[in-house]
Amino acid sequence: MGCKSCDKPKPKHRKGLWSPEEDQRLRNYVLQHGHGCWSTVPIKAGLQRNGKSCRLRWINYLRPGLKHGVFTIQEEETILSLHRLLGNKWSQIAQHLPGRTDNEIKNFWNSYLKKKVMKVEALELAQINSQLLNSAPKTEEYSMQTINPNTQQVSSFQSFQQMEDSAVDADRSVPLPHAPDDKVALQSSLPRLLFAEWLSSDHINNRNFVNSGGTMAISSMMSDNSNPDYAFKHNLLRDDGQFGNEFRSGLSNGAATYNQKFPIQLEQEINHQIPAVGNGVFDFVSMSDICNDFNMTHDVIY
DNA sequence: AAATCTGACAACCGCTGTGCC
DNA sequence: AGGCACAGCGGTTGTCAGATT
Structure with missing residues (x-):
């Protein structure tokens, strides 16, 4: 039956x-x-x-209104930026490209863009390796003078445009200062690092990232959901102008370290180093400040 | 000229989220 | 609360045309 x-x-x-x-x-x-x-x-x-x-x-x-055919340079850059921001969220990426479907973007990524990115990353990695070999720091700590703002980032979260530029433009190296007075100059020259997972979809969908001078900063949404409107900006520079341990560990251990370690570490520091808030080590900033100050070509979203 | 390889694109498959009953 | 149907999404596979050997 x-x-x-x-x-x-x-x-x-x-x-x-x-x-x-x-x-x-x-x-x-x-x-x-x-x-x-x-x-x-x-x-x-x-x-x-x-x-x-x-x-x-x-x-x-x-469906009416669909574009077919070759992706423009602008579309390509948009996909690269959004993919850095969102990962394989093809439908969300497609929302920013009128007339393109998620399937089309996904195919374009898999058949073309992914390879292009991998190629540039391989180039970048080779460049980092050769620079590390050439600079040969005396101790485990990286000498301030030998850090190049283009290469101190781990390649997987470096701006695609920067990766391409850095391969041909070595003049962007900025001599890094010792004195605290030079901290402002250093901060304004360095890219910011912003993790996509700390942004809400509203920030992604509604914000234009515009340029203004920069500081080397890690910006983090607080894990405390009761305070969703504030993020934490961590300058990563001690008052003597040296990078803090967190930054060095990020440098030496790669992107995973940043991603996994920082939210926890920041929380600990928030709890135990409140006196540091506002003196340049930590600053409270609103999420909108981060978004308004963020520049898609100068700064880095990971 | 035929066979093989490769890349681009279209379509399918399976999973998840959501709304309704 | 739980089952069901449906929509949506992302990964994977299939197909085909052009390039290469």
Whole structure:
């Protein structure tokens, strides 16, 4: 004895590429009636497809207003920036590229952009290695004079434009100062580092990042959800102008260290070093300040 | 000229989230 | 509360055309 649902004859759905006639039927139907419930569309439109397939075909190919063809340089840069910010969130990336679908962007990334990024990162890594070999610091600590703002970042979260530029423009090296008086100059020359996971989708969707002078800063949304409007800015420079231990550990251990260690460490420091707040080691800043000060080409989102 | 390789794109599959009953 | 249907998403696979051997 079988159950009723099992006895239902399963309709044979066509698979594979869509024919022009199928496209025409689907287009006509949706334009006239709207899609409503997609599972009923193929029946009403007289198609041998399942609803899911119809939905996908409409969204990715037939929907009015879609762009097809080559991605522009601007679109490419947007995808790179947003991918750094959001990761493989193709639908969210697609929202910023009118006329492009998530599927199209995903394919473009997998077939072209990913390779391009990997190539540049490999180049960057080789450059870092050769610089480290050449500078040969005497101790485990990195000498302030040998740190190049373009290369002190771990390659995986460096601005794509910076990576490309740094490969051809060695003059960007900024001599790093010893004296605290030079701290401001140093801070204004260094890129900021902002982790995407600390931004809400509202910040991502609604903010334009504009330039103003910069400080070397790690900006973090507080993990305390009761205070969502404030972030913590950690300058990573002690008052003597040297990098703190956190920065050195980030440098020597790679991106994972930043990502995993800093929120915890910051919380500990917030709890135990409150007197430091406001003197240049820690500063409270609003999330909007971070967004307004952030520059997509100078600073780095990870 | 034929076989093979490669890249780009289209479509499918499986999982998750959401709303409704 | 739980089951179901549906939409949406991201990873993967299939297909095809052009390039290469």
